[in-house]
Amino acid sequence: MEAPLSFIHHLGVFASDFEVSEAFYTAALGPLGITIGYRADGVAEYWDPERDTPSLSLERAEEAAAVTRGVHIAFAAGSRDAVDRFHAAASAAGGSSRHAPRPWKEYRAYCAFVSDPDGNNIEAVHKEIS
Template identity: 40%
Template sequence: MIDHLSFYATDFAASKAFYEAVLPALGAGLVMEMTATWDAEFPTRRMAAFGPPQRPVLWIIETKTPASPRHVAFTASGPAAVDGFHQAALKAGGKDNGAPGKRPHYHAGYYGAFVLDPDGNNVEAVHHGAP
């Protein structure tokens, strides 16, 4: 249903480093980087795309103006991948926003973890296991 999404980053280097450190736990990594001509206020923006090989899913786009924080949940292959994501995120400077664990209020097989990235976006890894 969703092909890709983007987050705006006020500190592009910090955000890029954060996602480079965190997403390998979920089988994803840096796919491409580019500089784009955007608008008169910010004529050149750096952009980085992350995902599985040759499949950009999450774009980080440089900006001067902070955007409202967003929430995104990435699929994890199992609870161990969720745990690895959370550990990598905290090590990379992310802020804990929900330790790894079961979330039965969502459904019986829901296992997830939440962190805040450098721009305050709520980034989640989730595994939907059997109840």
């Protein structure tokens, strides 16, 4: 049996305010090369333009109890500069910084963490082997 490219095909996040969250994710993920590949009313699907999986599906929550909260999602970054740009863009688009970009020696990575508009922990991580 052949192993898949990634064991995650897609994730779904349900937003309390779709338009605010769409603006946040579009700004935050752009520096990582992740764009909207599909959009419909109340749905935006983000992926790498070279392949559509794994992907992040952002959807309008139909009720308050359905809002995604407390999730930690880490996105791969190609460089430290991409992590820095992610943090700046996410913060400017309504996110709040949890951890500014810096090396995390215990993970052999350079990372930044930002809360999305619903409080989810969104990370950009650039793995570095030392």
